[in-house]
Amino acid sequence: MNEYFFIKENQPIPMYEIPEDFEEGAYSTRFTFPSSPIPLLAKYKPRSEYEIVDILLEPELCLSKKLFDTVGVESIYGGNWIPIKLIDKGEHDFMMLQLANEIDILDHTNSQFKFFEDDSISGMSKVVIDPKKLESTPLHKRLVFRDVSWGFHVFYHKTFVDVISGVAPKGVEFVPVEDFNESWAG
Structure with a gap:
């Protein structure tokens, strides 16, 4: 039984964007410590009504x-x-995770992907985690991470998922890794 999940949006929300002047404080391979919240703006809003999610x-x-x-x-x-200060239907305080934790956990033999070159994967259609690779990393270091060769998606351990799901947040659902579908996850 796999204990890892992806997160998927489950309702329409805008596409949000950090203004260019603030990108360096948010998008970085190193951690930043902004002195005030970084603004996050709605760039493209859905045609239908939507709510501010959790x-x-x-x-x-x-x-x-x-x-x-x-x-x-x-x-x-x-x-x-x-x-982060979300500016959409008023102002809303959020906290954004800058993640620098990458672990090699994918089973490159049994996973299915369109392209793999220079240790970089794209076009994943089936995700298989290698249990031996996983076991070599202590649990506290693999609660939330990206795979080294497929850094676009974040893996969330059941421990993290249970904590978040326990408060029934609005806006997302957790999907087991084995149910991955590239049509919704990119």
Whole structure:
């Protein structure tokens, strides 16, 4: 039984974007420590009505400040949380995860992908985790991470998923890795 999940949006929300002047403070391979919240703006809004959700996946994983304060996930190995100010239907406080934790866990023989060159994968259609690779990393270092060769998607351990799901957040659902579908996950 696989204990890893991806997150998928489950309702229409805008496509959010950090203004160019603030990108360096949010998008970085190194952690940043902004002195004030970084603005996050709605760039493209859905035609239908929508609500402000508890979890955003763009530009990276963002938890509403209320949810963040409730669930106690501030200490994620290889992660740093920075304050975000969502400006859409008013102003809303969020915390965004900067993630620098990459682990080699994919089974390159049994996973199915369109392209694999220079240790980089694209076009994944079937995700298989190599249990031997996984076991070589302590659990606290693999609660939330990206695979080294397929860094586009974040893997979430059941421990993290249970904590977040326990408060029934609006906006996302957790999908087992074995149910991955590239049509919704890119």
